[in-house]
Amino acid sequence: MFSRILTQKSTGSCWANIERLRGVLAKADAVVVGAGAGLSASAGFTYSGRRFEENFGDFIEKYGIRDMYSGGFFPFGSPEEYWAWWSRHIAVNRYTRPPKPVYDDLLKLVKDREYFVLTTNVDHQFQLAGFDKRRLFYTQGDYGLWQCSAPCHQKTYDNEETVRRMVSEQRDMRVPAELVPHCPKCGRPMTMNLRCDNTFVEDTGWHAAAERYIQFLRRHRGLRVVFLELGVGGNTPAIIKYPFWKMTGENSAATYVCVNFNEAFAPDGIRARSICIEGDIGELLLATGDLHG
Numbered sequence: 614m615f616s617r618i619l620t621q622k623s624t625g626s627c628w629a630n631i632e633r634l635r636g637v638l639a640k641a642d643a644v645v646v647g648a649g650a651g652l653s654a655s656a657g658f659t660y661s662g663r664r665f666e667e668n669f670g671d672f673i674e675k676y677g678i679r680d681m682y683s684g685g686f687f688p689f690g691s692p693e694e695y696w697a698w699w700s701r702h703i704a705v706n707r708y709t710r711p712p713k714p715v716y717d718d719l720l721k722l723v724k725d726r727e728y729f730v731l732t733t734n735v736d737h738q739f740q741l742a743g744f745d746k747r748r749l750f751y752t753q754g755d756y757g758l759w760q761c762s763a764p765c766h767q768k769t770y771d772n773e774e775t776v777r778r779m780v781s782e783q784r785d786m787r788v789p790a791e792l793v794p795h796c797p798k799c800g801r802p803m804t805m806n807l808r809c810d811n812t813f814v815e816d817t818g819w820h821a822a823a824e825r826y827i828q829f830l831r832r833h834r835g836l837r838v839v840f841l842e843l844g845v846g847g848n849t850p851a852i853i854k855y856p857f858w859k860m861t862g863e864n865s866a867a868t869y870v871c872v873n874f875n876e877a878f879a880p881d882g883i884r885a886r887s888i889c890i891e892g893d894i895g896e897l898l899l900a901t902g903d904l905h906g
């Protein structure tokens with residue numbers, strides 16, 4: 614159960630950390646999960662290698678694109694080609710379950726507790742795994758939603774039906790012209806509802822989720838809260854990592870948990886109430902929950 618990957622990446626105190634984690638979870642009044650890209654990577658959602666080559670072989674051959682991430686910035690010559698790429702990207706990363714059951718295992722660990730999830734991931738895998746959507750806040754958007762590129766109005770649109778048609782009807786890396794999406798109000802091109810710059814649309818669903826998150830934190834203020842940070846990198850620390858540090862610092866009953874493949878650490882002020890574990894998140898969840906044994 615306690616895999617080689619986890620032990621290799623960890624210090625000798627790893628078992629002790631897992632025992633501590635079990636202990637604080639057992640006594641917790643609430644668990645606030647903060648999830649970053651490392652969680653989906655642990656579930657097998659890698660942007661390069663076989664998964665990329667199997668789905669984008671023609672784009673690799675024609676343009677030499679090296680992975681799904683950089684391909685998202687490629688200056689395709691036409692909207693038909695742009696949407697051939699993006700519809701595949703969305704289908705593979707938003708409407709498909711990942712290879713490993715890491716999200717399912719996380720759900721088993723929190724589902725009978727008071728929990729809330731704050732995530733920068735836009736692949737919607739929490740909902741696909743069965744997490745309660747009223748306990749989720751996707752701060753950075755969702756591959757499954759489109760918005761006006763201007764934007765001329767603050768609304769988002771579900772793209773599943775069109776994306777599936779784009780994938781099945783595209784030929785030679787081009788979708789049919791009639792599937793290229795335009796804003797129903799102003800006619801400009803539609804774009805993904807992702808926070809890349811200040812054109813990101815925060816629709817009513819986004820604001821409702823933000824409010825539920827604030828209320829959840831308020832209800833558990835001063836209680837035994839576990840801030841469980843999973844796979845949060847250094848790119849956007851202001852969304853999950855820094856607030857988790859701050860809230861742990863302000864609540865002497867709280868515990869900060871940082872699980873990351875590399876660089877799991879906590880600042881001095883909260884170190885005594887922190888559990889930092891370097892290793893694979895999926896392996897850690899198995900070891901913590903005894904989920905399959």
Ligand SMILES: [Zn+2]
Pocket residue numbers: 761762763764765766796797798799800801
């Ligand atoms: Zn518009």
